[in-house]
Amino acid sequence: MVPQLRKLTLMRKIKVDIFRKICTNWPNLTCLHVDFRQEMNYSLMKHIFEKCPRIEKLKLWTTMLIDQRCMELLSSLEHLSTLEVLLDKPHLTPVRLRLLTDACPRLKEIHIDWNYFAPQDFEYFLKANKHTLTSATLLWTVGEAQKTSVVPLLKQCSTSLRKLRLVYFDTPRAMETVAFEALGELHSLHELSMQYLSTYEPKLISRAFRPGCLTQLRRLLMQYTTDLLDETVIAISQGCPNLRELRICASYKITDVALSEIHCLRHLEILELSRCSGLSGTAMAYISQLPTLHTLILQFTEDLAKLQPSLRLIVELKELRCLDILKSGNIKAVPFGEFPNRLLKLRELRVTYESENDFTELQRKMPNLKISNTAWLTEDDFPKDDDADYGYRDG
Template structure:
């Protein structure tokens, strides 16, 4: 048994008459208490720590404790860790916003009353990540209040109403810390709502913007040129349709106006047949790309998709996704294997037919250690057997089906190119669909 003085943390010399000092957790400095609190969950911080005493209540608001905490409005299935908390009712969400004023990340998965967003903006002024439902109505006053009260926002996902008027677009452009902007087309009762799209104020403002997702929006080509020229040294990630105005491909703009682009996602392929070769050749000229996702449907002329990986290839590319790749052929896979030596993750899904000859080239990719996805592909079921033997660390997702075994050609659930479609299906099933997804943020 330890002596009383040893228990107290104070050592006394024999024969010395000294008062025994008792210590407790209250004697710990703030820094250590905050470190201890950082291991607690969202609910423990809110429902336990803040109720102990005034000091703990104050420390529980420290910004370091809330950097990784998330609050979800609408559905609980998005909360998968102790750092998440969710609430289905608006009243519950309002109570959380009033108590957790250091909250950084809020995801709203359904349309809500504007009062809830007003409370969020007024109470949680340290907000850095906000994602609201695509159908959420955002009036000018609401946008102004958001910009004024939550000026630290770094990631914002909302409907295209953010930029529907010049005044609203100017307001958004004042977000000096905004790094990621993701826009979604607002629909009312499954009807497309066409609005003007004001992009130029955004080009002048938002100096830290590095990623923009235009969703399904059609952008004026002249405005897009102006925007890309203004962000040519800072823009690193772009998600946009192959054709922004329904007729012309935007790809010719990228090598001229954007020098810093590292991640590109192209979807909704609708180019005229005579523009296909030029479009894929232009993709192959973006030498700094590290991540590329693009749809290759069956209307792509034979031999065209391979042009993106020939003529020097994409030497820096590390992640390549060809979801819904009905137009991917053997020569495309061979060109990828020879033109992308740094590739670490390759996803080729829903192709019509790939031979073992194409897969035999994949062992050229010495850095392909992460993942190979072949879900929904048709061809020889044994085509990947050799890869499993030669690359034991490679994770192969899915399997190749023989022609008679493949009945379903729809996109897989984790297909990035159909992320918007998945979000919309969530809207229909849950009545409170996602606008966040994931970037990933794509994860």
């Protein structure tokens, strides 16, 4: 009864006959996200694409494309601009990118984080989309038997890429240097995600952030890179002057030294250093020098008192609007008493506390402050697939 519907997201399985009827009645559908439990076969997919030929954004799961005929059906979607294929069950059916390249000229975003590509198909795809591909989620390597790093191929073929997420680091040791140096040559990148990165030579990661390389980078996600070194964070601070968001989590080896050059990030607005247990007494002294920081995330800090004596300098962050210290211990080390007079723009405080009485006085003095004992989440808080599923592959 709503023929003008444009977007359909299935968050559970529905009966096939209902699905068929839905698609028959919604010819203007442009965005379709299908739950992994949904029964999908060639006949149903053919019906969907015939009745909804204007689909631009499509999210499916790998088992829905095991039948190569289903993959061929995708090439009938001439308006397809965004394709997302998420892992539900591992299998070795390659993604036939050549079919999509020839039939979907408007494809500008591709997010496929498990199936491998034939290197020749992948190179063909990149060359054909040289000036149109803007966003991609890819494995670090292509090829089933002979592994080839995707990053040098991206460097050679793609000039328009703005957002890149690389998953499941399985780059051969001999290719690591080339891969990270080539990553630094993707000068047009605005967003880069390399979560759960575990390398043979951690010091090589800094090669991607040499001065003059990723100068346009605005958003960098490196959560759960457990071997991240101080020198790499310093390289990021010196080599990415336009960074607005930096998320580092569970990088146990970094120390306060890693933040010694963070003052170079004059435009940084969001900083996460959750689970970074190596930080100590001078960390906040460096962080307090960030003039535009409005969100600071320090979740799962075992003992906030370990950040003293510089922890008191948190009140120097005049632009701070959100402080997230959920699941962190010894919260009494935080100078909450100074917040009302010093952090005038603070609007969100996420903190794990035992009694609401602990913050009664703060709430009275800051009536516009929202204090939460649990996290609320948005799409930006996670990678594009399920984080738990993604984690076991990469870490």
